[in-house]
Amino acid sequence: xxxxxxxxxxxxxxxxxxxxxxxxxxINEGDYLCILGENGSGKSTLVKCLLGIKSPDSGKIVLSDGxxxxxxxxxxxxxxxxxxxxxxxxxxxISGCLGRRGFLPFYSSKEKKKAQNAMxxxxxxxxxxxxxxxxxxxxxxxxLLARAMCAAKKLLLLDEPVTGLDPSAAAEMxxxxxxxxxxxxxxxxxxxxxxxxxxxxxxxxxCLCSSDHSFFGTPGEYANSHISSKFIGD
Amino acid sequence: MAENLKIMxxxxxxxxxxxxxxxxxIAVTICSxxxxxxxxxxxxxxxxxxxxxxxxxxxxVAAVMNLAPLKVALPVVIIAAFILLRxxxxxxxxxxxxxxxxxxxxxxxxxxxxxxAGITNDVSHxxxxxxxxxxxxxxxxxxILSAVCIIAFLLLYNRIFSVTFDESFARATGVNAGIYNxxxxxLTAITVVLGxxxxxxxxxxxxxxxxxxTAMRVCKSFRGVVLTAGAVSIASFLIGMFCSLIxxxxxxxxxxxxxxxxxxCFTFIGEVSKRRRS
Numbered sequence: 001x002x003x004x005x006x007x008x009x010x011x012x013x014x015x016x017x018x019x020x021x022x023x024x025x026x027i028n029e030g031d032y033l034c035i036l037g038e039n040g041s042g043k044s045t046l047v048k049c050l051l052g053i054k055s056p057d058s059g060k061i062v063l064s065d066g067x068x069x070x071x072x073x074x075x076x077x078x079x080x081x082x083x084x085x086x087x088x089x090x091x092x093x094i095s096g097c098l099g100r101r102g103f104l105p106f107y108s109s110k111e112k113k114k115a116q117n118a119m120x121x122x123x124x125x126x127x128x129x130x131x132x133x134x135x136x137x138x139x140x141x142x143x144l145l146a147r148a149m150c151a152a153k154k155l156l157l158l159d160e161p162v163t164g165l166d167p168s169a170a171a172e173m174x175x176x177x178x179x180x181x182x183x184x185x186x187x188x189x190x191x192x193x194x195x196x197x198x199x200x201x202x203x204x205x206x207c208l209c210s211s212d213h214s215f216f217g218t219p220g221e222y223a224n225s226h227i228s229s230k231f232i233g234d
Numbered sequence: 235m236a237e238n239l240k241i242m243x244x245x246x247x248x249x250x251x252x253x254x255x256x257x258x259x260i261a262v263t264i265c266s267x268x269x270x271x272x273x274x275x276x277x278x279x280x281x282x283x284x285x286x287x288x289x290x291x292x293x294x295v296a297a298v299m300n301l302a303p304l305k306v307a308l309p310v311v312i313i314a315a316f317i318l319l320r321x322x323x324x325x326x327x328x329x330x331x332x333x334x335x336x337x338x339x340x341x342x343x344x345x346x347x348x349x350x351a352g353i354t355n356d357v358s359h360x361x362x363x364x365x366x367x368x369x370x371x372x373x374x375x376x377x378i379l380s381a382v383c384i385i386a387f388l389l390l391y392n393r394i395f396s397v398t399f400d401e402s403f404a405r406a407t408g409v410n411a412g413i414y415n416x417x418x419x420x421l422t423a424i425t426v427v428l429g430x431x432x433x434x435x436x437x438x439x440x441x442x443x444x445x446x447x448t449a450m451r452v453c454k455s456f457r458g459v460v461l462t463a464g465a466v467s468i469a470s471f472l473i474g475m476f477c478s479l480i481x482x483x484x485x486x487x488x489x490x491x492x493x494x495x496x497x498x499c500f501t502f503i504g505e506v507s508k509r510r511r512s
Contacts, residue, residue, distance in 0.1 A: 051406040070408030076400065085275060087399060088455040095396045099407030105389045131454035151407050 001028040003064055004155060004187050005050075010059035014045045022059070025206055025216040029154065032181050032188045034198035037208035043191050044077070046208070047159055050189070065154075070099040073152025075144050077159040077191075089135070089143050090128040093119055096150030111150075118146040122176060138169030145176065156180065158190045174201065199223060238480050252479075255365045258373040259471055261380030262432055263441065265425040267467035268387045270442040271449075271460050272398045272418065281318050283439035284333035285426040288314045290435040291340030293360045294348040303360075304375065307427050314340075315419035315426075363434030363486040365475075376428045383421050390414065395456055433486040441467065444493040451497070451504035466496050 006026040013019060019042035027033050037043050048054035049061060052069030063069065073096070094107055094115040101107070119125040122142045127135065132143060141161060148156055158177065162170035178201055180186040192198055198205060198219070205222040207215040215225060241247055266282075273279055289311045296306035314336065321332040359367065368376075387394065396404040397414045405411050429438040449462035474489030481488075 052408075053402075053405050068408075070406075072406070074403060074406040076402045076406070084450070085399060086450050086453055086456055086459045087395070091395065091456050092399065095392065095399065095403075096407065098392055098396050098404070098409055101392070105392065107392065129454070134454075147403070 001030075003027070004029045004031070004067065005064070005189075006062045007050075008060050008062065010046075010049060010056050010061065012042070012045050012049055012054065012056045014042070018057075019045050020049075020056075020208070023208075023214055024059075025204075027187065027189070027204055029187055030181070030185050031204050032202040033190070033204040033206060034202040035189065035191045035206045035208065036193070036195060036198060041208040043208060044159075047157065047191060050157060067153060067155065071151070071153040071155070073148035073150070073156040075141075075148045075156070075158040075161055077163065084133055087132050088129050089119070089124060089132055090115065092132055092143055093128075093146045093150060096147035099151050115146070115150055118149040121149070122146045136169070137165050138172060141165060141169070141173055142176070145173075149180075152186065154185075155187045155189070158188065160191055160193065162192075162194070177201075238482065242479050251366050254370065254373040255368055256472075256475065258368050258376040258428075259365055259432055259475065260468055261377045262425065262428045263467045263471045264464055265380045265383040265421070266429050266438070266441045267445040267463040268384065268460065269418070269422050269425055270444075270446045271456075271463055272394055273422065274443055274446040274450075275398050278319070279439070279443050280330055280333050281315070281422065282426055282442040284318060284337040285311050285315055285423060286430045286435035286438045287337035288340040289427050289430050290360050291342075291344035293430075294344035298347050298351040304372075304427065304431075308424065311427050312420055312423040315423040316416065319415055319419045359434075360430060361434055361436060362484060363430065363432050363437065365432045365485050368432065372431060376432075379424050379428060383425060386417065386421060390417070391460075394418075399456075433489065437486045437490050440490045440493060444490070444497055445470070448493070448497040448500045451500040452507070466500075467493070470496055 003026055008024055010023040011018065011021050019040070023046070035043055035046065045054065049056050050069070051072060051074055061069075094111060096118075097107060097111040097114060101111075116125065116128075119128055122145060124139060124142050124146060127139060127143075132140060135143065145158075145161070148158070156177075161177065162173050165173060174197060177188060177190070181188050188202075190198075190202070199222065200219075202219060205215065205217060205219055207222065209215065215222060217225075242252065270282070273281060289307050292307040292310040293303045296303045318333055318336065393404075393409055393414055396407075396409055397411050401411050425442075426438055429441055433441055445463035445467040446459065448466050449459040453459045453462050470492040471489055474492040475485055477483065477492070478485040478488040
């Protein structure tokens, strides 16, 4: 197994307070990591560090294989786009390719193909020319996942991807993510509050319990540890 | 009315006054509608309005001190645009109240200074615009600056889309959103200053906001909104200009009213097509 991402003694603060202290973990190619933790436990700060939006106070994040932080496909938590925003699904999806554009102003046909493939993969190719404001919540999330796939080389970072979806749309979203992990060999990092689902689908769990205490291991180890009892009950 | 038409096409009037006004006007109109798309979608509509009042203050002070108006107003408004965009982002003081605070202060300073110095004529030009009084150098400057705006917008089109649509994702993919916001502030400031010389500081925000709102009634895509907003604003400008010449009305206000009529028509079309689909 090849290591794809390693976090080494990461310390980071938010609004002056340390939320992550000496956090270390590593994941391999093809892993499915779920990050658990209560609100304010530093999940969002960790996500920002992983994406390179925020630089840690100390420690480092090492990506292997020439992977850059901008090659991580990212699905943001609350999508900040306003509901009335006029943009077609195709326009939104291809904007995922922007990170690798460099200074060239327009998209190449290769990138258009990539966006098309991502839409077909997620079953939204027939919505390509629809306006994103006409989509249901589940369709919007799939559009944003397709955009993340355009940006991703091997690694997808999903920040609470099913928040606000109804149960059937959430299940669909989960099975799409599973498929990307199994068939396409995408490495997945998912921030979630859904402990049961996390234990069920992932092969690594990172639980941020307090600023200086965290758990990292397999779902089995997590279920047997005392930390999990707080989340899933006895 | 017929006489007005006759005068309009005499070579002296057309060549010396009308043609420069049309060229400068179209250039500024295109800029304001392009930038307006992002300003409206990022919910910064009032920034144009705020900046124009700040520009008014700066121009009044420049007029009183006998300085070249543009040389004073441009830097002041660019700095103000930085500050306002920054404030809207990390809002301890929320964006719209900051704009209100800044713009009313600048406006009051402008009025105080100019009334004290007894210059009201020049300054009222800036309040209501004076498109037919644009000097040759004004026209050249507005064409150059507009060209810069339009080229920048074209080259950065995809990035502007990404930053406008979802800034956190844009940052994650390595787009330096801060730089684009800064470029954007500069372009907006330039457009506002040029626009207020033409349309007046009272009407420039209409020029920025209305074409986008009009286009959003019927267009689904970002590209469609950009193109339609540009086309609508040029059409409104030309129709408004000619109506003002024929009926002897104020040009700035006429253009705004034509814009609003377009908005109402597009709203109607949008509603009808929505009903038809459902």
